[in-house]
Amino acid sequence: MRVALSTMSAINLNHPGRYVHWGVIQISVANLVLILLMVAIFAAAILLPFPGTRRRK
């Protein structure tokens, strides 16, 4: 029960968003994390081998 409550508090979104300020750029931490995650997935999609391709060569 305590674990469940602490997990819920860890993802509690009922508070003002946190923002990163860098000069004229202002972006929420949530959006920044999402963009970085998408860039990481894009890089992984290019670099990781597709299953079965080695077998067919």
Next chain:
Amino acid sequence: MTAVPASPEDAALDREESGGWTGWVRRRALRSFPPDQLLPDKQPIYVASWIYVFGVATIAAFIVVLATGGILALRGPAWWHESSLGHYVNSTHLWSVELFMAFMVIHLWGKFFMAAWRGKRALTWITGAVSFLASIGTAFTGYLTQQNLASQWVSTQAKDGLNSVGIGSYFNVLDFGQMLMWHIVLLPLGVGLLVVAHVLLVRRHGVVPPFPPKDAHDVNSTATEGSVPA
């Protein structure tokens, strides 16, 4: 009075051209999209890469978006605001949209760096780009119809920008009913038609190949030969 064909070739041509507008559509469809090209069971070997997965991942997320949106439309706002199952379907609608947009942007990045408009694929690129813009509009009107403080904030902020470019009287973000209709009828219909056109164009022109190697000597050593099951 029926004209008599001058030769057997003309007679064959008459037979081929007969059938009215339905025959014309059938012949045109078969010429543009032969069945083995419309539903292929093999793809070129270069398609065996994770970067080619994000187009179909976008379509899969879009189907979930449409299905959950349909359920929300059937059950109504009292259900999605009050019941636990309604909360779940509402959240699934949101997160499938998040995945839809993320997959579509990664697909866009991949196709941009492949210059996917090469080889008479300009219209494929354009339908993809316009469907991306239409999806942003659909997501925006979705934000406007959440019926909470966020939707009020977004609409009051957006109205000034839209009024400044002169479209506020046609696209009134403070009109909840109008925004709901845009969100659940007009924009999904537009995105759906664009996605269908986009996929048909991909089928017609094929998946864009990688850039050819600069050294012609390497042509035979690339992995662009052969095919893989679709």
